[in-house]
Amino acid sequence: MIGVDDLRAAAARLKDAMEQEFDALNAADGKLGDGDLGVTMRSGAREVAARTDQMPDDDFGMALMNAAQAFTKVSSSSYGTLLATGLMAAAKETRGKASVEPSKVAALIAAARDKMMARGKAELGNKTVLDSLHAMVGALEGADDPAAAAVTACRDAQQAFRDKPAQIGRARIFAEKSVGMDDPGMLAMTRIVEAVTGRK
Amino acid sequence: MIGVDDLRAAAARLKDAMEQEFDALNAADGKLGDGDLGVTMRSGAREVAARTDQMPDDDFGMALMNAAQAFTKVSSSSYGTLLATGLMAAAKETRGKASVEPSKVAALIAAARDKMMARGKAELGNKTVLDSLHAMVGALEGADDPAAAAVTACRDAQQAFRDKPAQIGRARIFAEKSVGMDDPGMLAMTRIVEAVTGRK
């Protein structure tokens, strides 16, 4: 079972990772967009880590909601808003529960993916963070080592989409230039999943 | 006697001289002011020359008025406006007369000087074109060769004031820097008098 303490530990690892990835994520976003993805992730992760004290021990959903609000508060870029949306969706599914079974994680990511899709009006296959989430949902189905499966799914998706053109957001206007480049949001999701699972 | 035809010939010489002095006068004015004195004099002299046909043969005053209007029309900088003012003053004194005695020229320049003083609210000794005119008035008094005397007076005044600070117009704010430099308006008057008298 995954509990609120696990969430707190994951938040701490996420913060450390995002401090480290600050420049790399900004640079990846700067190639096609406005270069703020490192800013988004670092300030969001810092705020989440700063609030872990306020996460209620007995409500995993409220704890996730707490993390979502951290992102809405400090990072209102596309990515920050999408992450908050996804976290809220997962929070809704787990409200009132003290912990979550590992086998339910795929369903939580699927819920996040769907709400983020509705929020951002992008489709699967558009070369966005949605494709990373979608790959994880598939890979977690019956996986022996869910953490490893999630990390691999993110990395593979990132690579699989590398040579496709961007179809959404700021990068869309540079669609041709984007071929051969990682989508910064997919790259960030790989780093996030590596950090929260502790599998680097 | 100096007649309207003499004025026409002088206007032609003035135009030629001012075409030549264009850069030099701009440069002299540019050191302390806005660098437009060559522009002022060339456009003014061109306009005067273009209008000599319209000068009435029998009215020296009206002919001078014609020259004054040429300056008000095309050059509304300080110098152009002052010259027009001086020409109008001389025009008033000679209205209705077909020609002017050489011995009366000093009085005409004095009239111009006084009106220009009233117009520009500067004083004698302020290192301006007024000091050139004032020097000419003195030098013409009983001169054997009035043309030569006028040219010499202008040159001498220019030199005598070179090491004094400017006290009027744009150059005033650069008063210290102006020490050792010719006042551009005095320089221009030297060139004007050289041209109209034909004594270079």
Place this chain on the structure above:
Amino acid sequence: MKKILNDPESYVDEMLDGLCAAHPEFYRLVGEDKRAVARATPGAEGKVGIVTGGGSGHLPVFTGYVGPGLLDACAIGQVFASPSAEQMADAIRAADRGAGVLRLYGNYGGDVMNFDMAGDLVEMDDIETTTVLLADDVASAPPEEADKRRGVAGMVYAFKIAGAAAEAGKDLTDVTRIAQKAADACRSVGAALSPCTVPQAGKPTFEIAEDEMEMGMGIHGEPGVWRDKLKPADEIAEEMMDRLLADIEVASGDRVSIMVNSLGATPPEELYILYRIVKKRLDGAGADIVMPLVGRYATSMEMAGVSFTLCKLDEELEGYLKAPCDCAFWTVK
């Protein structure tokens, strides 16, 4: 280009403090973060509210247009960055006079997601909301993908027209319909000559040579349709009018308004030089020009460049365009 500021982090907060201090008769800061501006004197009870929001650095857009006959409230982000959903919710709550609130803003990804989320947040307060997006920049996507276009200066017409409709007592459905009609009636195109500097970034938004211009560039430096040598004013104006008139039909007898807008540093002298050609082209098409707007209506701080916005009017839109309004940047009597 040099900037007058203190700590870049506090640029927006200090700007808002100064704005409200200078014009307390128009503006009032609201919300926990003080990142929403509301009318100093709220609209009448039962009036439909209109909110907008977006990044800072575009004054008078967005904040400046809060005022009678215009907007009710506005959420403001850092320079060129979306405000948060919570800040937008603050603005929506401040705008609500019990008759629902129209969210009226430009089509930028972050803004759209946050305003949608803000709508979810205020649902809990029982505030009904609708949305109209400006997507008027013809250079940002072809007509087939018109819904993907960026929103630029056309929003000024939409603020004015929707604001007047709300002031006239129209209900939320009607105000939304009229705002959508105004948004659909606008086409814009811009040309940039020099960049601006986002305080927190500290460097110019893009680079461009001393003798170049970029046609169709966006207000944050998004790429345009071509970059080439700076052309004479009349040629620039002709091409910009070509692009607008290729995208929306203007026929003899049509009534249109046109905005000739400076992106910031370009002085009004140059706007008026351009206006000669704008008028010539519209006269040539047989259109009647109504209330032309020449000035700085939607800017990118000290960016040099211009945009043209054409707004095709029908009787309803024209009436609301001409109705009175008041704010620190624009008064229509």
Place this chain on the structure above:
Amino acid sequence: MKKILNDPESYVDEMLDGLCAAHPEFYRLVGEDKRAVARATPGAEGKVGIVTGGGSGHLPVFTGYVGPGLLDACAIGQVFASPSAEQMADAIRAADRGAGVLRLYGNYGGDVMNFDMAGDLVEMDDIETTTVLLADDVASAPPEEADKRRGVAGMVYAFKIAGAAAEAGKDLTDVTRIAQKAADACRSVGAALSPCTVPQAGKPTFEIAEDEMEMGMGIHGEPGVWRDKLKPADEIAEEMMDRLLADIEVASGDRVSIMVNSLGATPPEELYILYRIVKKRLDGAGADIVMPLVGRYATSMEMAGVSFTLCKLDEELEGYLKAPCDCAFWTVK
């Protein structure tokens, strides 16, 4: 800084054509040279006329302020160059409604001589004229030589106040007295960050390093009091206020208006950051701020920088400052 223009020689004529084409309800070109702008609808018969004039490149100054409650006519020269006496005479004739005309303009050598000459010219038309000069720039000469100071943005207050007095039916003596009182009540100081380019000259009016500013510089690039590294906004504002308050006494209970003016490229965001300190200083002196003006009221095309103008009011001046006026650049309701 890049400019949008055609032939530099025709910059001013094209600008005036565009201005009058865009705002025919306000402006009308008059005179043989078409270098005087008069109200589209002349003031009432028997109203005192007010004219101004000066070089182009300062919009809204000078031409923009022709309109009801403001000026009656204006003569316009090339960029930064005096109009001719004949053009000024055209403006005076257009302004005359049979009750005499006040010449109200800035203290620059060429302008003064030409306006004096213009006065002589219209004497023949039996038009009585008076003169009030603005000499508000405290950085341009010490208090002992206050009459040698340049006229800068203070003229906007003088236009507004004198314009309202004339509209109220005051006679020439009274309008002149009130205009002189307004001129005497104004003190200005400017700081420049970057130059502008005079179209006919084709090169910047002055050079200044990327990290420098010049305190007290004139609007045509005339030298100021010091040049040094660019300072934080609050320090700039403090020093500018120091200089103003050293030149005119502001005591507790005094009523003052203050203008925080962009010289062109500096965006309103930065003006509002400065305004915080302006207000703090005036609050600190115990003064009441009346109708602060924050924006672009007197510019030098695309120059970057700011000026502050303090206008100390008595009851008479305050009344006229708040009176209605209208033009394409400024509406007071």
